[in-house]
């Protein structure tokens with residue numbers, strides 16, 4: 298589903314050059330739930346951003362669903378990303394002056410959908426994460442765990458084949474973190490969604506199919 302070959306990422310400024318990823322190769326199968334662990338600064342977010350086509354590698358190849366994304370222009374890349382991928386971040390990244398339902402509808406604005414379809418799909422996604430009773434709330438009126446559930450609803454509303462999650466439980470206490478993890482496990486088991494999750498939590502990582510450890514930009518196992 299996702300194939301990375303010899304990915305290298307160098308961040309350059311006038312004065313410094315950082316090798317963030319050093320020849321990382323990774324094959325992620327359809328339906329797999331993979332976690333990525335490693336110390337701060339080892340390249341986890343960089344790797345996830347490259348998989349999510351949010352950032353380009355300095356060298357190496359990426360294929361998603363057997364399609365090469367190299368050479369796509371920004372518009373093609375955005376459309377491909379919107380169709381194939383859902384993103385979840387540690388800090389939720391919700392829009393605070395939009396109601397929950399409107400936040401979840403956002404990814405559908407780039408699709409050929411009517412307002413009514415968008416409402417229905419967003420309400421369905423919110424029901425799936427247990428928030429059917431919070432449609433008209435604003436994000437600031439919700440707990441951290443609920444906000445992350447809104448973010449998951451937004452990530453799944455377009456039925457992506459792949460979810461990329463950057464420390465989705467990092468800001469949550471263990472009870473709320475476990476709830477979020479259960480939702481992700483169910484999406485993987487029931488819908489066959491491929492999930493790649495960065496985490497600092499060994500317990501969460503051990504619930505997934507496979508754990509990849511990064512150290513200093515390279516894969517250690």
Ligand code: ADP
Pocket residue numbers: 308309315316317335336337338339340341342343344
């Ligand atoms: P992690 O997610 O594992 O904490 P990151 O992928 O964020 O690590 O960062 C990997 C390395 O790349 C770090 O050394 C970091 O300082 C560097 N880095 C990340 N983003 C940038 C950037 N935009 N410019 C320069 N260096 C960066």
Ligand code: ADP
Pocket residue numbers: 342346351386387388390463
């Ligand atoms: P952290 O928690 O480490 O501060 P986040 O999890 O908030 O970082 O974000 C991870 C990465 O995704 C960052 O490099 C950020 O620039 C990028 N990012 C965050 N939100 C979005 C977004 N809505 N669209 C695209 N990229 C984003």
